[in-house]
Amino acid sequence: MEQEKMQSIIESVLFVSGEPIKKAKLAKILAEKIEEVEKALEALSVRYAQAGSGLALLQKGEEIQLVSNPENAQHVEQLVKNELQDSLSNAALEVVSIIAYRGPISKTEIEAIRGVNCSYTLRNLLLRGLIERSDNLRDARGYVYSISFDFLKKLGTDDVKKLPQYDILSVDERINSIISNE
């Protein structure tokens, strides 16, 4: 494989993974020798050292991780603050209220109720610690979501059943008609 092609693939793989990856695993994905992988990583390092790059390679033992350029930490922090401390979007409010009154509930069921894909919203709510996920007992491949204890406390209660009108809202027939149709 050409060196440039290898660099491109390594960058893509490290970018998507987010986590540290063993060099041996990269070699396997590329079907190349580990020495070739190391050469490509070296070249990537040189590229990231150039002005204008916002990325960096973190090497720990046999593992490699793609991270943001530490010099930009201040701006990245600002982004994190913006993203996570903002008030909730309408979509996020809807999803979190569905989870509050109908949790534990699966992604498929939430999406059936809202009629749109909720992947991003669920991930953001998880990151903000407002919801929790656990294994779905009825479907081993999936998860179910419920409201986090921290968020309940923030709402001033220690039990979802004590949320306003829980007895009425949580058993509303209209939702059953949608979920059972899916």
Next chain:
Amino acid sequence: MEQEKMQSIIESVLFVSGEPIKKAKLAKILAEKIEEVEKALEALSVRYAQAGSGLALLQKGEEIQLVSNPENAQHVEQLVKNELQDSLSNAALEVVSIIAYRGPISKTEIEAIRGVNCSYTLRNLLLRGLIERSDNLRDARGYVYSISFDFLKKLGTDDVKKLPQYDILSVDERINSIISNE
């Protein structure tokens, strides 16, 4: 701020966020004008188009997302589970094409082109996350639909404007003829 510094910060921020970000938000984080941000994005695009790059910039309206180079999909797929495997029905392909070329577009307008009710297909595309809906500014009761970043990713295209025949298909020639007659 120097152009190179700006490119570096934008790359870091897009990398950490992972999700689409509005150009205006980037401008705010950088404390720069949006025109400067656009110049930096342009330079990043050029850089990603070079051989050896594993990244690409997607653009949809006012939003930008950093993604992996579409050419490396087969290697990246060894790491991540791909949720969007099923191919689309003819109806879904027609509706998503209309939305890609004419979006944001209302359900009524889509149905005027296809001559057939599209509720079921729209719902299906929304649940699969291939299209997004937002409030229709011209009609408070309705929505308008546009394609999602996930759809762009699946196509391996960085901007709807680069789809085949975009210039021709994106305009309703009847609207044009009305305008030119006046």
Next chain:
Amino acid sequence: MAYHIKLEQFEGPLDLLLSLTEQEKLDITRVSLAKIADQYLEYIANAQDITLAHLADFLSVAARLILIKSKALLPLIQFTEEEEEEIKDLEHQLAQYKKFKEAAKNLAPLYDSPRMSFSRDGFSGLGVVFYPPANITGDDLAKVFAKILGEIPVVEKLEEEMVKEVLTLEERIVHLQNTLRERVQTSFSELVANTVDKVEIVVSFLAMLELVKQRLIHVEQGELFSEIHMKHKQ
């Protein structure tokens, strides 16, 4: 009236029309539409398994085709402005639909190809930190959830509305056929009364036969060469 359409074959009325024009190697013009109107009507009369959601759409196009066909058979029929507009719309719609059907065909290989981009999970590595929104209460959640419940469409109600729409359209088609009959009759008698041109009379006679075939009118003739009486088909 019972219309049945095989939707696994056609994506809708425009798809059916487009297939018929392509089959006959015709351009999308009014003349072509008049030629394939019979086939369209025949198709929707015989096809099976149409869903309620699509029936109204097929009938709406059928109504416009009946107009076009009638005009082609008897040019004397005058269209109202509204009818003229509907026909123009159909031609435009069909041309538009054709373009997007082709566009969809071009997108399919892009969508199905293994070539694709991936994004990364946002803020990975940060771990979960508790960032609650400020000023949120249980009442806010209750209010949002109640609103979601209120927006869930009741399925039976939707079907009722569709049935109503289909019925209205069927009525409209019947009404259209009635008024066309009247207009045809007037046109025909006027024609026969005012013309001495044999060719024109023959053309009108053929047109009348076509309308019989269309089951728009019913004709009676007592004996050979006697007066032809036209009646509204019951």
